[in-house]
Amino acid sequence: MVIAFSGWSDAADAATGAASHLLASWTDSATDVIPELIADVDSEEFYDFQVNRPTIVIDDSSVRSLTWPGTQVFALRTPALQRDFIIVRGVEPSMKWKSFSSDILDLADDLEVDLVITLGSMLADTPHTRPITVTGTGAHPDLASRLGIETSKYEGPTGILGVIHDGCIRRGIDSISLWAAVPHYASNSPSPKAILALVNAMEDFLNISLPQGELVAESHEWEQEVSELAKEDSDVAEYVKALEESKDSAQLPEATGESIAREVERFLRRRSGG
Numbered sequence: 001m002v003i004a005f006s007g008w009s010d011a012a013d014a015a016t017g018a019a020s021h022l023l024a025s026w027t028d029s030a031t032d033v034i035p036e037l038i039a040d041v042d043s044e045e046f047y048d049f050q051v052n053r054p055t056i057v058i059d060d061s062s063v064r065s066l067t068w069p070g071t072q073v074f075a076l077r078t079p080a081l082q083r084d085f086i087i088v089r090g091v092e093p094s095m096k097w098k099s100f101s102s103d104i105l106d107l108a109d110d111l112e113v114d115l116v117i118t119l120g121s122m123l124a125d126t127p128h129t130r131p132i133t134v135t136g137t138g139a140h141p142d143l144a145s146r147l148g149i150e151t152s153k154y155e156g157p158t159g160i161l162g163v164i165h166d167g168c169i170r171r172g173i174d175s176i177s178l179w180a181a182v183p184h185y186a187s188n189s190p191s192p193k194a195i196l197a198l199v200n201a202m203e204d205f206l207n208i209s210l211p212q213g214e215l216v217a218e219s220h221e222w223e224q225e226v227s228e229l230a231k232e233d234s235d236v237a238e239y240v241k242a243l244e245e246s247k248d249s250a251q252l253p254e255a256t257g258e259s260i261a262r263e264v265e266r267f268l269r270r271r272s273g274g
Contacts, residue, residue, distance in 0.1 A: 001108050002085060002202070004119040005071070007052075007092035008159045011182045014121035014194035018202075019089040021195055023074055025211035039073035039107060041090065041100070046071075048094035073107065081208055086111060092160050101163045105171055116168050116175035117205075118161045119198055121191075124181035127243035128226045132197035133181045136205060139165040149176055149205075178202065183243075185236060186226045192218035204265070 004010070004019040026033040052069035059065070071090025078084055086108070093100045108116065126133060137152040138144030144151040161177065168175035178201045180194045196215040203210050230236045 001088060001111075001113045001116045002119065003088040003104070003116065003161070003164060005090055005092040005160055009092065009120040009122070009161055011121040011123050011180075012187050012191035012194055013189040014180050014182060014191050014198060015119040016089055017190045017192075017195040018119050018198040019087055021199060021213065021215065022076070022085070022210065023087055023089070025213040026076060026078070033076055033078055035074040035076055035087070037072060038075045038086075041071040041073075041103070043068045043070035046093035046096050046100050047091065051094050052091050071104075073104075075111075083114075083206075086113060097160055097163045101160065101167045104164060105167045105173065108173060109171065114174065116164070116173055117202065118164060118175065118177045119179075120161055120177065121180040121182050121194055121198070123184035123187055125243060126181050126183050127240055127247055128183045128186045128193070128223055128230075129240070129244060130247050132194050134197050134201040135179050135181070136201060137177050137179075139175060139177070140169050143169075143174060143176075147174065147176060152177065176205065178205075183226075185230075185239070192222050 002019060002022065004015040006013065006016045010016050023035045026035070047069050049069070054066050054068045057065050057067055069091040071088065071093070074087040074089070076085040076087060088104060124133075136149045137154075138147055138149050139152055141151045165175050165177065178198055180197050180201075182191055182194045192215055196212070196219050199210055199212065199215065230240050
């Protein structure tokens, strides 16, 4: 089960963008994978509409329709892989977080989900010209050790993702969190480079190949556009250069080797059909 919510945990729409990419790219790829809407959370129960207002959309025929904030759950049956996917995508709820997370995890139990992956993105002091860093953590030391990831050291206010992870621990469901670090000076939505980084992180953790669509090309275009904008402001250009120097000096040779190895593994998985 892959979970992403817009709002507090979705800088540059990277988390929800990655979830949407999975739904769209599999549909557009030459496979028989078709996303199936299996649940639509009742927005009346969990959302404050003065915080997340409904939106009016006018179609090509000038017909108006109302779209309410909410959360949808899709099933992706992927026979070519060793596991199927449940994609949970929506707006972070405003209230009744305990009930909301319980409903989501009840569904996970019913569908025999064996792993929950939450996606998040946050603003950080990082240069747009370097690879987007994705941190993978587990909420419990035993789980983190078993899955080969870091234990989360975060303390402080949390969002609905933190509540869901707490629920996973109580139910005995494995769960990990993947967070992308988005350059704070280039936080305009969406950020295809951050979306691609999250998709690649899922690939590496699950040891599978995921459709990438136009993300690679869009990431290069995004980086070039941000670079052009940075050149127009000398202060921003100097700041980016300082971030690059700091990032490069902190990059250990071993980490660089690991990054190259991951790229090679992704290439080989795609050549072999996943």
